Amino acid sequence: MTTTPSTAVAPPHASVWRRGRRRTTPSHQPPRSELPPATRRAQRRLGVLLVTPLVAIVAVFLLFPLVNAAYFMFVDFNGIDPNPPWVGLGNLTELAQDPKVWTALRHNIVWIIVGTMAPLIIGLWLALLVWGARSGGSAYRLIFFLPYVLPQVAIGIVWSWIYAPSRGWLNRALEAVGLGSWTKGWLGDPDTALYAVLATAIWATFGFVFVIFLAALQNVDMDQVDAARLDGANAVQRVRYVIVPQIMPVFLTVATITLIGGFAVFDIVFVMTGGGPAGASEVLGTYAYSSAFQLNRISYGTTLALIVTVVAIPFAISLNRLQRRLSLEGMGA
Numbered sequence: 001m002t003t004t005p006s007t008a009v010a011p012p013h014a015s016v017w018r019r020g021r022r023r024t025t026p027s028h029q030p031p032r033s034e035l036p037p038a039t040r041r042a043q044r045r046l047g048v049l050l051v052t053p054l055v056a057i058v059a060v061f062l063l064f065p066l067v068n069a070a071y072f073m074f075v076d077f078n079g080i081d082p083n084p085p086w087v088g089l090g091n092l093t094e095l096a097q098d099p100k101v102w103t104a105l106r107h108n109i110v111w112i113i114v115g116t117m118a119p120l121i122i123g124l125w126l127a128l129l130v131w132g133a134r135s136g137g138s139a140y141r142l143i144f145f146l147p148y149v150l151p152q153v154a155i156g157i158v159w160s161w162i163y164a165p166s167r168g169w170l171n172r173a174l175e176a177v178g179l180g181s182w183t184k185g186w187l188g189d190p191d192t193a194l195y196a197v198l199a200t201a202i203w204a205t206f207g208f209v210f211v212i213f214l215a216a217l218q219n220v221d222m223d224q225v226d227a228a229r230l231d232g233a234n235a236v237q238r239v240r241y242v243i244v245p246q247i248m249p250v251f252l253t254v255a256t257i258t259l260i261g262g263f264a265v266f267d268i269v270f271v272m273t274g275g276g277p278a279g280a281s282e283v284l285g286t287y288a289y290s291s292a293f294q295l296n297r298i299s300y301g302t303t304l305a306l307i308v309t310v311v312a313i314p315f316a317i318s319l320n321r322l323q324r325r326l327s328l329e330g331m332g333a
Contacts, residue, residue, distance in 0.1 A: 072302040079298045086307060093302040101304070104287045107194055108308075111201075112262035118202045119258055120251070123209025128239065130210075131217045141214065144207040152204070156271030159200040161186050163272075187273050190280035193310065197272050197281055201265070209254050216250040217243070252323040258317055263312035284308050 073091055077084035095101055130140045147155065158192055164167045165185035174182045186196040228242045244251065266285030269275060275282035275290065283306055292301025 018162065019200060031329075033246060042164040052105070068308055069302050072299045073306060075299055077299045080296075084299070087299075091300055092299065095303055100279060100282065100287060101284070104282045104284045106150075106283065108263065108265070109284050110194065111265055114197055115201055115205070115262045115265070116255060116258045119206040119209045120255060122202070122206040122215050123254075124239075124244075126206070126210045127213035127217055130214055130280045134298060137214075140271050141211055144210045146207065147204045148208040150204070152267040153271050155200065155204050156268045159203075160272050161189060163196055187279055190277055193273050194281040197269055199274065201268050204268070205258060209258070211248065212250060212254050216247040220246050249323050249326045254327065256323070259319070260312055260316055263308055263315075 024315060074086060074088055075084040076087045076090070078287040084161075107213065126140075126144065130137055135142075161167075163186040165171065165183075165188065174180060184192065186192050207275050224242050224246075225238055226236045233241070264285060265283055266289065269281055269283055270289065273281045275286040285308065288301045288304035288308070290301075291297045
């Protein structure tokens with residue numbers, strides 16, 4: 001009697017694991033090192049040809065303006081004189097001694113902290129609620145995401161009407177519920193102007209965060225969530241220790257976008273208050289604009305704008321590196 005030798009059959013997940021982690025060269029294409037020199041040169045020329053348009057666009061619209069702005073930092077250009085006088089570090093020295101700059105910077109810090117944390121918290125909370133809903137997901141996405149696609153100018157104008165002292169909807173609503181003592185000119189009061197504009201920006205932003213988080217939640221491993229529930233973890237613990245770690249790369253990406261927006265905020269503040277009253281809502285962006293285009297101090301305004309860029313870049317790079325590291329760790333898990 002002849003017996004056929006038994007063959008070990010790997011479990012299905014083993015082949016998937018190997019396919020997911022082993023890099024193989026397709027059988028129809030030899031490794032790059034085995035290609036003829038002429039073919040390698042042709043590939044390099046093709047790569048250079050394909051990347052040239054992008055390099056040209058970056059050079060024209062990013063590098064050249066950046067170098068030009070760096071030049072204006074060291075001169076005193078008023079927008080008219082073709083040969084502005086050289087002042088060296090004079091603009092930076094004045095900037096360090098300008099109290100309005102530090103006031104605007106404090107407002108930016110408030111904007112960065114509150115304007116980053118509030119959309120993340122609200123967006124995650126709404127995404128978790130809709131994630132557990134059986135129907136209506138598309139309607140919720142549309143309703144919450146709509147403010148994000150509206151022009152910032154339109155949002156600023158409409159919310160200025162809402163905050164209006166006499167005929168604004170907010171004050172009318174407060175009077176209707178018996179809180180007439182709370183009514184005020186929200187955008188004209190130095191104590192509330194910044195936070196009123198910030199609330200508008202949060203309203204316009206959390207819909208974007210909500211949609212991104214809701215998409216990320218679709219990839220959460222429900223087996224881990226169910227296991228945590230069986231172990232007695234409450235809803236807050238499941239979110240903190242099971243759900244958020246699984247969507248952390250997406251969380252950091254969204255945090256980076258909103259954080260950079262806090263550094264670069266300009267349009268909604270400019271439309272609603274212009275930085276007023278008396279600088280109560282002034283941020284670095286509006287102060288740079290007023291210095292450059294209202295006071296004709298182009299060099300000083302350019303210096304302010306570059307400082308904002310220099311301060312924002314390290315935060316963006318750090319969060320981006322952390323996001324990439326977490327993504328790689330997740331792929332290797």
